Amino acid sequence: MKSFKFIFFLLFCIFFNLNNVFGENAKVDEISKNLRCLICQGQSVYDSQSEFALSVKTLILIKLESGSSEKDIYDFLKSKYGDWIVYEPEFNNYTLILWILPLFLFIFGGFLIARKVIINKR
Amino acid sequence: MLNLIGNYSLVFALITSLILAVVSFINFKSNKSLDFNIFGAVVLQFTLICVSFFTLIFAFIYSDFNNAAVYYNSHTSKPLFYKISGTWGNHEGSLLLWVLVLSLFTLIFLFKSKKLFNSFRILTIFFQQIITSGFLFFILLLSNPFQLILPTPNEGLGLNPILQDPALAIHPPILYLGYVGSSIIFSSSLAALTCKYVNKDWAAEIKKWSLISWIFLTIGIMLGSIWAYYELGWGGFWFWDPVENVSLMPWFCLTALLHCSSVLEKRATLQSWTIILALCTFILSMSGTFLVRSGILNSVHTFANDPERGVFVLIFLTFLVLISLFLYFKFNNFESKPKSFFLSRETAIIMNNWFMMYFLAVVLVGTVYPIFLEVFTAAKISVGPPYFNQLIIPFLIPFLVLMALGTKLDWIKTKKFKLNLNRIAILILSILISFFIVRNLNTKVLFLSVLISASLYLLLISIIDLKNQKFKWSQRISHLAFSILVISIILNSIFSEEFSVNMKVGQEKIISNSTINFEKISKQEVDNYTSIKAEIEIKQNENKLIFYPELRLYKTPETITSEADIKTNLFNDNLLVVNYLKGSDYLNIRYQKKPFMFLIWFSAVMLGLGGILGLRDKLK
Amino acid sequence: MRIRLSFIFLFILVSSIALIFYKSLFEEKNYIPKNINNKIENISIKEFNTENIFFLKNLFEDEKFMAINIWASWCLPCREEHQYIKNLSRIDNLKLVGLNYKDKTKNAQKFLEDLGNPFDIILSDTDGTKSIFLGAYGVPETLILDSELKIIKKHIGPINSKIIDEIKNLTN
Numbered sequence: 001m002k003s004f005k006f007i008f009f010l011l012f013c014i015f016f017n018l019n020n021v022f023g024e025n026a027k028v029d030e031i032s033k034n035l036r037c038l039i040c041q042g043q044s045v046y047d048s049q050s051e052f053a054l055s056v057k058t059l060i061l062i063k064l065e066s067g068s069s070e071k072d073i074y075d076f077l078k079s080k081y082g083d084w085i086v087y088e089p090e091f092n093n094y095t096l097i098l099w100i101l102p103l104f105l106f107i108f109g110g111f112l113i114a115r116k117v118i119i120n121k122r
Numbered sequence: 123m124l125n126l127i128g129n130y131s132l133v134f135a136l137i138t139s140l141i142l143a144v145v146s147f148i149n150f151k152s153n154k155s156l157d158f159n160i161f162g163a164v165v166l167q168f169t170l171i172c173v174s175f176f177t178l179i180f181a182f183i184y185s186d187f188n189n190a191a192v193y194y195n196s197h198t199s200k201p202l203f204y205k206i207s208g209t210w211g212n213h214e215g216s217l218l219l220w221v222l223v224l225s226l227f228t229l230i231f232l233f234k235s236k237k238l239f240n241s242f243r244i245l246t247i248f249f250q251q252i253i254t255s256g257f258l259f260f261i262l263l264l265s266n267p268f269q270l271i272l273p274t275p276n277e278g279l280g281l282n283p284i285l286q287d288p289a290l291a292i293h294p295p296i297l298y299l300g301y302v303g304s305s306i307i308f309s310s311s312l313a314a315l316t317c318k319y320v321n322k323d324w325a326a327e328i329k330k331w332s333l334i335s336w337i338f339l340t341i342g343i344m345l346g347s348i349w350a351y352y353e354l355g356w357g358g359f360w361f362w363d364p365v366e367n368v369s370l371m372p373w374f375c376l377t378a379l380l381h382c383s384s385v386l387e388k389r390a391t392l393q394s395w396t397i398i399l400a401l402c403t404f405i406l407s408m409s410g411t412f413l414v415r416s417g418i419l420n421s422v423h424t425f426a427n428d429p430e431r432g433v434f435v436l437i438f439l440t441f442l443v444l445i446s447l448f449l450y451f452k453f454n455n456f457e458s459k460p461k462s463f464f465l466s467r468e469t470a471i472i473m474n475n476w477f478m479m480y481f482l483a484v485v486l487v488g489t490v491y492p493i494f495l496e497v498f499t500a501a502k503i504s505v506g507p508p509y510f511n512q513l514i515i516p517f518l519i520p521f522l523v524l525m526a527l528g529t530k531l532d533w534i535k536t537k538k539f540k541l542n543l544n545r546i547a548i549l550i551l552s553i554l555i556s557f558f559i560v561r562n563l564n565t566k567v568l569f570l571s572v573l574i575s576a577s578l579y580l581l582l583i584s585i586i587d588l589k590n591q592k593f594k595w596s597q598r599i600s601h602l603a604f605s606i607l608v609i610s611i612i613l614n615s616i617f618s619e620e621f622s623v624n625m626k627v628g629q630e631k632i633i634s635n636s637t638i639n640f641e642k643i644s645k646q647e648v649d650n651y652t653s654i655k656a657e658i659e660i661k662q663n664e665n666k667l668i669f670y671p672e673l674r675l676y677k678t679p680e681t682i683t684s685e686a687d688i689k690t691n692l693f694n695d696n697l698l699v700v701n702y703l704k705g706s707d708y709l710n711i712r713y714q715k716k717p718f719m720f721l722i723w724f725s726a727v728m729l730g731l732g733g734i735l736g737l738r739d740k741l742k
Numbered sequence: 743m744r745i746r747l748s749f750i751f752l753f754i755l756v757s758s759i760a761l762i763f764y765k766s767l768f769e770e771k772n773y774i775p776k777n778i779n780n781k782i783e784n785i786s787i788k789e790f791n792t793e794n795i796f797f798l799k800n801l802f803e804d805e806k807f808m809a810i811n812i813w814a815s816w817c818l819p820c821r822e823e824h825q826y827i828k829n830l831s832r833i834d835n836l837k838l839v840g841l842n843y844k845d846k847t848k849n850a851q852k853f854l855e856d857l858g859n860p861f862d863i864i865l866s867d868t869d870g871t872k873s874i875f876l877g878a879y880g881v882p883e884t885l886i887l888d889s890e891l892k893i894i895k896k897h898i899g900p901i902n903s904k905i906i907d908e909i910k911n912l913t914n
Contacts, residue, residue, distance in 0.1 A: 029622065036504050038773065038879045042363060044506075047356040049701045049710060051844055052879045055870025062871060080877040081775040087506025094501055098491045102484040102513055109476050116472075117464045418766055432767040440760040447756065451749040493766045502773055704816075 028060045031070060034087050035077065044087070125189055128177035129268040132218075135170040135225075136258040138163050143251040150244045160247060164232055167254070168225040175209075175222045178267050182209045187278050190269040191215055197280035199650040207291030213415060213431075214267035216294055220411075221257045223295075223302040228254070231306050231331075238323060245313035246306070253305055256438045264431050283651065283676040283683050287353045293345040297369060300339030301407040304372060306331045307379070308404030311397050312446060315453045320393045325386035328400060330740045332383060335403070336376045337733035343369050344726040355684040355699040357620065357714040359722070362507045364419035367489045368410035371482055375403040378478035381471045388533060389468060393456040395475070401446045406486075408439050418493055470528030477521040484513045515573065522576040522608065526583040529593065529601065545583070552578035563616070570616065577609040594739060600732025606725035610718035620714035626707055627656075637661040638711065641668075651676045656700050660713060669698035695719040774898060777877040782891040785875050790842050790850070790864035798891055801863065805837040807894075807913045808887045811861070811901075812873055814843045815853035817881040823900035824857045830906060831860040835913050836886075840864040843873060843881050886912060 032046035032053075039050040045057065056077070063073050077085050089095045142163045149157065178191070182205050187193045195212040196205055210219040228250045235243050261267070285291075307328050314324045346366065351359040360366060379399040386396045413419050416432025488505045495501055530545075556574035560567050584602040587593065621633050625640045632638075639659040646653045654673040659666065672685040686699035694717050701710040784799045801808065811827055813820040831838045840861035842850050845868075867873055876885055877893070886895040886909055895912055897905050 026621075029620075034506075034508065036506065038775070042361075043356075049703060051704065051870060054703075055844070055874060058869045059871040059874050077874075079780070080777060080874060081879070082502060082773075082777070084502045084504050084773050084775070087504050088508035089503050089505050094495060094499060095491075095503065098487060098495075098505065098509075099513075101487050102480065105483045106476075106480045106517075109479055113472055113476055117469065412763075416767055417771055418763065429767045433764065436760060436763055436767070440756065443756050444753065447749065447752055451745060454745075494762055496769060497762050497765050 027064055027070075028057055031060050031073060032057050034074075036085055036087055038081065038085070124177045124181055124186065125268040125270060128174045128181075129266065131170040131174040131177075132258060132262060132268075135167050135174070135221075136255060136262060138167040138170065139251050139255040139258060142167065143248055143255060146244050146248040146251065150241055150248065153241070155240055156244050156247075160244070161232065164225070164229050164247070168229045171218075171222050171225050174268075175218055178215055178218060179206060179209050182206060182215075185278065187276070188270055188272075188274045189267075190271050191267045193271055193275055193278050195280075196278045197650070198277060200280070200286075201649060203288075204286045204291065210294050211285055211291075214261070214265045216298070217257065217261050217265055218267050219295060220298050220302060221254065221261065223298050224250075224254050224257065224305060227302055227306050231310075235327065238327060239317065239319050241317045242310070242313050242319045242324070245316055246310045249309035249312045250305065253309065253442070256442075260431075260434050260438070264434055280676075283674065283681050284353060287349055289345045289349040289352065293342060293349060296338050296345060297342030300335045300337075300342050301372065301411070303331055303335030303338060304376065304404040304407050307335065307400045308442075308446075311400035312449055315397060315449050318453065320386075320397060320456065322387050322390055325383045325396065326740070328396075329380070329383045329387060330737065332376055332379050332400075332403070333733050333737040333740065336373070336380055337730050337737065339369070339373050339376060340726065340733065341730045343373060344723065344730070347726075348723065351719070352686065352688065353683070355686040355701075357618075357686070357697050357699070357712070357716060359719075362488075362510045364489050365414055367485045368413055368419075371410065371485055371489075372403050372406040374478045374482040374485070375399055375406055378475040378482075379403060381474050385468050385471050391468070392472075394454060397450065397454075399475075401450070405439070405443055405446070406482075408435075408442065412436060412439055413489070419489070465531060467528070467531045467533045470524070470531050473524050473528065477517065477524070480517060481514060484510060488513075516569075518608065519573055519576045522580045522605075525601070525604075526576075526580040529583070529587060529597075544586075548582045548586070549575075549579055552576075552582060559613075560616075573612060574609070577605065577612055581605040581609050594736070596732050596736030596739060598732075599735060600729050603725045603728035603732055606721055607729065610721040610725060614716060614718045614722065617717045618714065620712065622710060622712040624703065624708040624710050626709075635662055636713070638713070640709075640711070656709065658698060658700075658711060660696075660698070667696055669696075671698050671700045673700060673702055690720055692720055693717060775877060775879070778893055778896060780877060780893050782877075782887065782893065783875060784891060785872065787841070787865040787867065787872050790840070790866040791847060796863075796865065798887075799889075801837055801839060802889055803837070806835050806889055808837040808839055808889075809909065810839045810841055810876065810885045810887065812841045812843050812867075812876070812878055812881050812883045812885075814845045814881045815849040816845065817843075819900040820882045821853075821857065823882055823902075824860075826901050826903065826906060828858065828860040829903070830901070830909065831862070833906075833910055833913060836909070838862045841873065841876075842866045844868065844870050 029046055033044050035045040035056065037043045037045050037048040037050060037053045039052045040048050043053075045053045060073055063076070068076075074086055083090065083094075089098060091099055142160065145163070146160060149155075149160070178189075180186075181189045181192050182196055183202065185192065185196060185198050185205070187196075191212055191214045195215075196208045200208070208215075210216045228247065231246065231250070232243070235246075310324070310328055310331070311320075314320045343366075346369065347359040350361065350366075351357070379396065382392055382396050382399055385392050412432065412435040416429070416435060418432065488509050492503055492505055495503060553571070553575045555578055556571045559574055560571045563570065581602075584598070584605045588598050588602060590598070621636075623631055623633060623638065625631060625638065627640055627643050630637065630639050637660070639661070641657040641659055643654065643656050646655065652675040654675070655670055656672075658669045658671065660669065661667075667689060669687040669689070671687040674683045674685060675681075676683070682702055684699050684701055686697050688698075689696040694715065697714045697716060699712050699714075701712070703710055782798065784797050786795050786797045788795050798808075809830055811830070813824075813827075827838070827840075830836070838861050840863070842864055845866075847866075865872075873879070873883075877896075878885070880898070882900055884897045884901050884905070885893055888894050895909065
């Protein structure tokens, strides 16, 4: 019974937090979170207050207003600063192993386990 | 004078270490018992390193700028607490702390393992001394904390203010206790391999050490996140930054080891796999140190880097890995395993290990891939949060469900695994609740509801299992803690809200349903910085919150840090941080609502508590 | 036999990983974008202190190359490099364009009064977005473009006489 009370309390809290607040330029925030700042190299453009990051944010706003899509903006910045600037590595020849290797290891592990279980069963 | 004492006691500690290594090896070869000399030498070594460490602390407390490490990292105006924590806030001092813990653990192992097989103990000491002497060489040759500066400067350069934070002050020692604890696991598994002692006794012994490491590692990672959350002021607590990843990798490995060693302890099976995990844990901890210290990784947390140091650690690390490879293949012939049915606790634990290894692989590949790519193709890429989220989150679903089901299974064979109506009811309940939770969202509804159902299911099952006497308290607590942690992280990331605006004093702005009032600003001189406090009011519907975020302008070295004002309650954090915009009188105001932050910290502490309970059971 | 093979395999794997780490120890860690040979869009930029707007291509008169120096009065290294910029203006065949980056007009004018104005023309980048088109990310930064607006050289940080010699060779 206690657990049920807890769940309802949980639900209560969740519903009363759902009044989403968004910034002046929610889309700019969203895009700049996926960009890496060049000046302070561990931070995202969104988190950084460096001159460069501020300019990038302004540029994103200008581009959005002139009708560019999210992908256009990423491509534009990639053409200027290289793939390094986006946090999400694109799936291409260079990053093939990056995306495939963990999945391969997962399947390989599953294979080893399956073999062991089947041998044990016999 | 102090510096000389510190330096020479380190030199003597190294000599002791080398002698110990030789003596213990001879003792092992001639099958002698562990004699009193070894005890004495280990105690002596610990004392010497202690002396050296405390002289360094004194040098920091009394601001002895004759010492280079003090000069570069301290300042007379720093509060005493940060002078002391400054001892391990830098590369040289932190390594000294590392060796101190290493010798402490060797000592504890020696005293606490009297009941175990003699050759195994001697050999563990031998491997432990190889590691210790490697680190002592490294300290004395390439990162000596007792280097002198002549003439003595009058004032130090100061500690980076962003590091002047209580959580961060105790974060490194705790993390090191975790890393170094795994060194005993490493040495003892090599020893156990060599003298064919991979059995239940050994499993019980390394279970203790893995619990110790695991507790400290868990708490250490949590402290790091707390620091990032409160001090960096970006409102996040995990950034998938390389330095963070590096501490997460041994954690996955240790968690797998903890589960796996109970299989070995109970069922005398999975020997090879336990050994591999035990060896990997320490190797991952060491690689972490290597990656961070050598400056190979590009991260927010940069240590001074010097390729020479990197080369030394790399060679040492490779040496340890090759030795363990060699010993593993030479002595790896275990007896055939007892049979077990596939619906058994063993299988559940193997499943746990499978997923843990997958998560480890994702983090490892994501962290080192850019390094490899650069060497091969000169192309530079960033691997950031989107990569980790995409590869990890979908796999959480089966993992959570398996974790909920796994505890139902018995050792060897589950005889009556009948579908329990209660459990099905709980599953349906969690699915219903999750639909309620996500119905107001507009993206990825299906995926999120499945994810939330899975984590809710685990949560409910863990709550019910709390009453189940079949399990140990440590397991019940830590499984419940883990389920709370997962669900609060998931809900936190889905329901976080934020906005950022640039405002001047006296301005008022309305953003969707909130009114922001930048009331006033005040300036104050404190200890070693100037504090600029803003007063900002945020009104949402009927709720009114007043925040006092702060900017701190430090003089030595010249830096600005932002202190967020965070209003915490049980289910919600309201966080407001201001940032200085250069060349304007505007401030950047960032407001964030982060649900369940408290629960995240709470469950992490509870997770550690579960570990402590487990350790108590083991020590009884 | 199988065990020995897997040992050899793992041995080689570990050694090669160590070798890769060893190599990467000596690589430059800070990321500096290399966008040499990138072609820049023919963007329009406002002239400093006037309302005139110029397209980059239209700036060429009979020069074959263009140097764009990004500077600001608040940037200390820019003061240091200013004397070398003067040398840059002596190179024939090179249009010397200053791009004033995120600056207050008053401060920038004071800067030029104090140190002299070597530029053929000064453009103004008040919000920093024009510099992004050039692939620049800070001040000072100097780019050499050919008449097709292709970047043929780029220097980040203050220039010195060695860089000037290199530019001379390029534009001859």
